[in-house]
Amino acid sequence: MADFLNDVAHATKAMRALFPATPLQKNEYLSDKFSAEIYLKREDLSPVRSYKIRGAFNAMSKALASGDKPKVFVCASAGNHAQGIAFACKHFGVKGVVFMPVTTPGQKINKTAAFGGKFIEIRLEGDYFDETLVAAQKYAKSADGVFLPPYDSVDVIEGQASVVHEIREQLSKPIDYMIFPVGGGGLSSGSLKYYGACDTQPEIRLVEPMGGRSLHAALENGGLVTLPTVDNFVDGAAVARIGDNNFEVLKQTSADHVLGVDENRLCATILELLNVEGIVLEPAGALTVDALKDMTDEIAGKRIVCVTSGGNFDFERLPDVKERALRFEGLxxxxxxxxxxxxxxxxxxxxxxxxxxxxxxxxxxxxxxxxxxxxxxxxxxxxxxxxxxxxxxxxxxxxxxxxxxxxxxxxxxxx
Incomplete structure (x- = not known):
């Protein structure tokens, strides 16, 4: 496990050529509200406004260092992973082909194109993501390219663990609780694997949207399951099945430590952070902050770090977010x-x-x-x-x- 810590440290250092460490900020408003010392690890302030750039960069670095330079990097994504791949392709000066569903909002397509510039080709295929994924994998095989999955990859897991490595460098005080969002499991498995190699670790809580609790279901089942339906409102974390490599790390987690957040209540938190603190978070990025509402008694007087995983919020969704928040609050x-x-x-x-x-x-x-x-x-x-x-x-x-x-x-x- 010491090798993993060294690999993450090396990956983190290499990332400094691409972007500086994201800030770790004490939030006085939340600290006062919950009678605790609360810090936000602002992954929403990365160059692509999410932590996904870390796994994309590390996986691409490993592929380029393997000897045979790939002809093309390929991914399937309608959001943050696509933008991370595009940014890394431009950095390395390599070709990337990003497959997105036909239904992807123009704002996300345009942002991905802007990050990748001439190094990125965007292909719109499939009405649903599963169709897009099949098309991307088929193309990668036919083009002799490297397919870069968004979370189910040991290199992606290693890259996402750089979040925790930075936190340890930024905060010398002992941390009582670390709270991570869970989608496919890249960030959470990387972080748990990192802490598992350390001498001490804080209490860890993982957070999923109620409409996509694939990790919680797998833990209760004792093995991986595929959810029959998923509420895609929290599109950055609503996943029907946790990744294989990710669950291998996460399977020792207690199901009681995987919290579920109501999507409508989450909307109230998004608006609260926007209106009070001026912090713009996408639904997945606000999961860890919203989870504090379910931990009020146990975190009082403690030091907590919440990872705000992304800030790619499409303001065209704001009316829907307001609507959901008002309904939840009974207004x-x-x-x-x-x-x-x-x-x-x-x-x-x-x-x-x-x-x-x-x-x-x-x-x-x-x-x-x-x-x-x-x-x-x-x-x-x-x-x-x-x-x-x-x-x-x-x-x-x-x-x-x-x-x-x-x-x-x-x-x-x-x-």
Whole structure:
């Protein structure tokens, strides 16, 4: 294991030709909020705004040092891995072909192209990532190229471990808790392998989105499993199956130490960091900070490092993030209201709203009976707990309604 520490140290030193160490910053706001000493390892401030550049750089370095220079490097990615590969290709002056799904947002395609410049070719293939992955691997084989996986690779794992190596150089004080996000497992397995080779290590907690808990499922199963469905909202960490090489390291982790974060609550944390601290994090990048809410009692008075893994946030998603945050905090509801078709009925309903209530959506759906109409109505409030009293007033006034806020099927079609 000492060899692994030396290899990571060498990889970290080599990275300095590409970018400086990302900052480790004490965050006073979070420290006060949780009565702890909380540091953020700002991987969102790397050249490509995520830690993925580390594994990409190290894997590419190893391939180039092997003797036979590859004709081309190939990857399949719609996000941070693609950008890390593009940046490293430009640094080394080698050709790279990045396969992305046809549905990839233009912003991500443009950023990848900008990072790689003339050294990168982008190919859009497949409606879904699995199709894109097959196309990339087939091309790499036919072109006698090197396929660079985003996480399931020993060289990628070694590169991601440089995050922890930097933290040890940046903070001489003992750390009580380290919190890492988990997607495919590159960062978490690299970090656990690194600490496993050290004399001492902090308490480690790993965090997954609730809609993609592939590591937690594997640990409870006692072996790798493929999730039947995945919520892709946290696109940087929602993975159906943890990597083979990654699970080999992570399989000794207690399932109790792998936390699940609700996607809507995560949105509230994203907005909180943006509005209070001016820190822009993508959903996966905010996982570790959000997890602090589930650790309040055990971290009080402790020193904690949260790895903020990425900041590639597409601001076109901001309305959706706000919507999810409001729903989680109980400040926005969607109702189907059965409204009598008589003069003054709407006015009677509106008079039931309080001074802090606002109509955010109003749409007639269809008449459910000759004398009644169905209305989709969205209500926002700034008063926490205000809906309980509002619903009571609506009931007493004789209006019939249904709260569909948490009805995923109806909300998908109507909201």
């Amino acid at each position: 926005k509801k969607y109702l189907i209201l059965r409204l009598p078709q008589r003069p003054g009925a709407l006015k009677d309903f509106l008079n039931l709203l309080g001074p802090e209530d606002d109509i955010a959506r109003f749409e007639y759906l269809k008449k459910s009976a000759r004398n009644f109409g169905s209305v989709l109505i969205g209500i926002e409030t700034s008063a926490k707990g205000g809906f309980e009293s509002l619903f009571d007033r609506i009931d007493k006034a004789g209006f019939t309604f249904r709260d569909i806020t948490d009805d995923e099927t109806l909300a998908e079609f109507l909201v």
